[in-house]
Amino acid sequence: MYVRDMVEAFLNFLQHEKRSSSHTVTSYKTDLEQLRKYLLFQYECENPGTATSAMLRSWVVSLMEEGLNPTSINRKIASLRSFYGFLRRKKIIAADPAKILSALKMRKKLPAYVEEKAMEMLFDQTEFSEDFSGLRDRCILELLYGTGIRLSELIGLEIKDLDLSGRTIRVYGKRSKERLVPISHALVKLLMQYLIVRSPEEETRCLILTDAGKAAYPVFVQRTVKKYLSAVTTLLQKSPHVLRHTYATHLLNRGADLNAIKELLGHANLAATQIYTHNSIEKLKKTHEQAHPKA
Numbered sequence: 001m002y003v004r005d006m007v008e009a010f011l012n013f014l015q016h017e018k019r020s021s022s023h024t025v026t027s028y029k030t031d032l033e034q035l036r037k038y039l040l041f042q043y044e045c046e047n048p049g050t051a052t053s054a055m056l057r058s059w060v061v062s063l064m065e066e067g068l069n070p071t072s073i074n075r076k077i078a079s080l081r082s083f084y085g086f087l088r089r090k091k092i093i094a095a096d097p098a099k100i101l102s103a104l105k106m107r108k109k110l111p112a113y114v115e116e117k118a119m120e121m122l123f124d125q126t127e128f129s130e131d132f133s134g135l136r137d138r139c140i141l142e143l144l145y146g147t148g149i150r151l152s153e154l155i156g157l158e159i160k161d162l163d164l165s166g167r168t169i170r171v172y173g174k175r176s177k178e179r180l181v182p183i184s185h186a187l188v189k190l191l192m193q194y195l196i197v198r199s200p201e202e203e204t205r206c207l208i209l210t211d212a213g214k215a216a217y218p219v220f221v222q223r224t225v226k227k228y229l230s231a232v233t234t235l236l237q238k239s240p241h242v243l244r245h246t247y248a249t250h251l252l253n254r255g256a257d258l259n260a261i262k263e264l265l266g267h268a269n270l271a272a273t274q275i276y277t278h279n280s281i282e283k284l285k286k287t288h289e290q291a292h293p294k295a
Helices: 003-017 022-043 053-065 070-089 116-125 132-147 151-156 185-197 218-229 240-253 258-265 275-291
Strands: 168-172 178-182
Touching: 003 022, 003 070, 022 053, 022 070, 053 070, 116 132, 116 240, 132 151, 132 168, 132 185, 132 218, 132 240, 151 168, 151 218, 151 240, 218 240, 240 258, 240 275, 258 275
Parallel strands: none
Antiparallel strands: 168 178
């Protein structure tokens, strides 16, 4: 099988059978193209399907020597393991050369989040205009912080996903997994105001629109979030995902059950949610140091 056919078959598998996001498919495609170029240059190997374990390991080593972020390297390793695993299952290759590859050990980073006082300042002291743009911007911030949904989930929200009388929104997460997320009375009121000024004649059914009336896109939302967070926090990260971290951390700090937070965030397992407990522990440590006479 030709190299291009192997890669296309794998990407089709990711997109249609595994139902991976378009971002994942694009990233894997880029990784495999980088591998192909490396094998051709370093070993004159034109077909990645004939690569050996040693060749793949040498590519990983070269990435480390270039100083590439361990997170990026681990994603590329995951790409290789997924690609060669697919070829092995399809009996395109006899043995899986990526089976011996292990992810790099990484230091755990605590998720960045915005303090409660800063979030209160954002919503209480920021002047949002009452026109479409102002209400739209506030909806973006309130939805991200008030529900903890991902950027992709926010962009994918359609008007039909709102149940304002029931105070819930229907969210489609990773691998199209569906969940219901509760929203506050204040957010219901805000969404009702927004829907009034959002032109019903717009062709797109998407909830969040740009000023031009088109469906919002990732960079548009990221810029909006960064613009408003810059006024209330000095965090280096001022992204939609920081608001997701903030949502989870504030819930946990106020006594929410970890399993409930897991369901609200749409995590597949509890391990992904437990990282937020570290922020709470750090907060307790600071309280202890400030208040205990022997700290």
